[in-house]
Amino acid sequence: MNSLSLMRFVAKNGCNPLIARQLSLHSVRCMAAKPMASPLSVQNRPKSGESTTTALIARSLQQSPQQLSTRWSSSAAQSHSHAKLWSIERYVSMALLGVIPAALVVPNPALDYLLALSLVAHIHWGLEAIVVDYIRPSIFGAFIPKVMVAYVYMLSIAALAGLFYFNYTDVGLGVAIRMAAKM
Amino acid sequence: MLTNVVLRRVLMSSPRSAAVRLATSSSSVSPKDDYFAKNAALNRPVSPWINYKLQVTSVLSFSHRMTGLALSALVYGGGIAALYSHNTNFAQVLQSIQTTVPHSLIFTVQVLTATSLAYHTLNGVRHLSWDFGYGFSIKELYTSGYLVLGLTVLSAIAFIMASN
Numbered sequence: 354m355n356s357l358s359l360m361r362f363v364a365k366n367g368c369n370p371l372i373a374r375q376l377s378l379h380s381v382r383c384m385a386a387k388p389m390a391s392p393l394s395v396q397n398r399p400k401s402g403e404s405t406t407t408a409l410i411a412r413s414l415q416q417s418p419q420q421l422s423t424r425w426s427s428s429a430a431q432s433h434s435h436a437k438l439w440s441i442e443r444y445v446s447m448a449l450l451g452v453i454p455a456a457l458v459v460p461n462p463a464l465d466y467l468l469a470l471s472l473v474a475h476i477h478w479g480l481e482a483i484v485v486d487y488i489r490p491s492i493f494g495a496f497i498p499k500v501m502v503a504y505v506y507m508l509s510i511a512a513l514a515g516l517f518y519f520n521y522t523d524v525g526l527g528v529a530i531r532m533a534a535k536m
Numbered sequence: 537m538l539t540n541v542v543l544r545r546v547l548m549s550s551p552r553s554a555a556v557r558l559a560t561s562s563s564s565v566s567p568k569d570d571y572f573a574k575n576a577a578l579n580r581p582v583s584p585w586i587n588y589k590l591q592v593t594s595v596l597s598f599s600h601r602m603t604g605l606a607l608s609a610l611v612y613g614g615g616i617a618a619l620y621s622h623n624t625n626f627a628q629v630l631q632s633i634q635t636t637v638p639h640s641l642i643f644t645v646q647v648l649t650a651t652s653l654a655y656h657t658l659n660g661v662r663h664l665s666w667d668f669g670y671g672f673s674i675k676e677l678y679t680s681g682y683l684v685l686g687l688t689v690l691s692a693i694a695f696i697m698a699s700n
Binding site for chain 1: 601604605607608611612614615616617618619621625626627630633634642646650657660661663664667699
């Protein structure tokens with residue numbers, strides 16, 4: 354595809370950030386193109402004196418995290434949005450703020466299992482974030498990062514199984530933490 | 537030396553591909569050691585990533601991750617160890633620890649664990665306030681950061697006093 358047809362494509366279809374990334378690799382400037390229509394179209398038409406660049410940026414900032422994350426998704430393979438999972442991670446963190454004191458003050462089997470589940474979920478997401486942040490394809494190649502993420506999943510499954518087994522056969526998490534603190 | 541044609545192609549492409557082309561155009565080696573040696577020999581300036589000053593923001597963020605990692609090791613270690621404990625119960629495990637490990641070391645580990653948990657929880661609340669959109673100004677960042685540190689110290693003192 355030559356530069357001229359790319360320019361025509363951009364002028365016709367507008368410049369969304371995903372296309373902009375592809376086009377920059379073919380050295381076509383995207384900023385001169387007409388901005389594309391968005392779901393929030395009417396109030397986002399560029400005002401008379403405003404450049405299309407700032408209109409694009411302003412429109413991006415007005416969009417919800419879901420829309421932003423699907424548009425600014427950096428790899429072509431990542432077609433799903435992380436936004437819902439992100440929210441769930443925060444809800445679990447907040448839940449943990451209540452579950453940990455409750456399980457320690459009033460130890461009982463239900464809270465022990467709830468504590469084990471929410472703790473392992475929280476730790477899993479944290480460990481996965483660490484692995485994804487530091488074990489990057491640009492340093493370790495294509496294979497090792499995937500292996501390490503799979504390893505985190507295996508650790509989480511084993512830990513959850515172990516904690517549930519402990520809750521079932523032994524004193525339970527709440528009582529155990531109190532005993533360990535009193536050693 | 538770059539010809540005009542190559543120079544034009546390099547300058548018109550994106551910054552990342554330009555850097556790659558410039559870096560590999562005049563030398564064919566790519567292992568990291570040669571990269572640093574070559575750039576040092578050319579007396580190129582280095583961006584100050586290696587000796588950037590420690591700030592409340594970065595230190596607290598790193599500590600949040602480190603305490604999370606340490607606490608995770610304890611929880612996952614305990615959970616996975618429980619899978620191997622067919623014949624022993626938890627009281628027996630604690631008993632054997634108390635006979636083999638001196639009490640001062642046990643107490644130190646307890647204090648470090650409790651302090652890590654307190655710090656991670658308090659900084660976690662700070663993180664959650666950011667997730668709701670509050671506290672991003674520099675003043676608020678530093679105020680909340682010092683508050684977290686102060687409350688962590690108080691928690692450590694409270695734990696030590698409660699266990700004596």
